[in-house]
Amino acid sequence: GYSINDVAENSTFLEVAWLLIYGELPSADELSEFDDRIRHHTLLHEDLKRLFDALPHNAHPMSVLSSAVSAMSTYYGDSLSVHDPKQIELSTIRLLAKLPVIAAYAHKKSVGQALLYPDNSRGFVENFLWLNFGLRAEPYVANPVLIRALDRLLILHEDHEQNASTSTVRMVGS
Template sequence: MSDNSVVLRYQDGEYEYPVVESTAGNAGFDISKLLPQTGLVTLDNGFGNTAAYKSAITFVDGDNGILRYRGYPIEQLASDGGFIETAYLLINGELPNADQLAEFNREITQHTLLHEDVKRFFQGFPRDAHPMAMLSSVVGALSTFYPESHNPFDAAQRHLSTVRLLAKLPTIAAYAYKKAMGQPFVYPRNDLSYVENFLRMTFAVPAEDYELNPVVVNALDKLLILHADHEQNCSTSTVRLVGSSHANLFASISAGISALWGPLHGGA
């Protein structure tokens, strides 16, 4: 019997399950053979004591104020870089060098514009439509404009869909706000940063010049870093569950946005 295992005694049998150590947080033990060995399943309402998978992306300890992405403390990421560097880190596992960051920024900048037909979706929504309903609907509809993205096993298309979502979500969110305000949509500009573009698309109006406030730009950039990933929360679980059916990324993220809408999660 291993010193690094958990032993279950049931009826006349004794069953050993290996402990899985963690680099941060709680260790666990692997019960994947429990059913075939014992005929039993576990009951864990709400999955409060269940780890569904191994992950090396995010560690959160809210009680002690700890948040790490890929092992990097949030304080370092927020002080030394911006949201785009953090997004690259979460996707690829390491921070980008200067060339990788420039290429990633170039990719995102190329895809900020929405197809003109997408704008008609917003025209069809009531003025008092909930922004999360608009966001979820339009993100799901993007898959109809990119049918080549429907194969989740195509690595190049997965990457392109990821870039498109990162690039277009600020535009979609800004358009949802403009719809609610009864104001004309503002196109993205390639000479602005990710956050600057979002602020301008959201708050600029044709009647006057819009001046970016660097304090607001910096604050929003830090806010995006802090909210970039929060472990296996409700929306993350939803995206993974829908994605496990081999649905495309747009459909999976649309479902996650709907989960975020709920008052017990984001309450957005």
């Protein structure tokens, strides 16, 4: 195994995602290909985007996220078989690519701001910040310290393996 301190200090969210999927840290070529595959899938189907218009502006972001993820299966029927490793891998890539976009759309909807398209010239975490805090009419440059801090936070959550309620019960019970 790897020390979470070493991984958080020396890796990125996508490197750790690879580690959790494939069991080892990626080579530079593997990471580049993985990053390219994720960038390829960041756009949401335009019909799926309309789902956000149908939801109330004050809907809880987790409800919006859950609804959108559930609806994804109706748009991406080519990766639904739990018995086909290639389809599982494609679904995993799509979820990694689209969840930040969906989460940002849920946030934008809740604050009444226009949804932004992903900007694949940005890194994974920087793009997530852009989608959440960027505005169509203004340039957005994320602070590199914020990018790295969020990247580390995502790594720590990636490694967590438990939901919040499970952790709370375990802490209270111990």
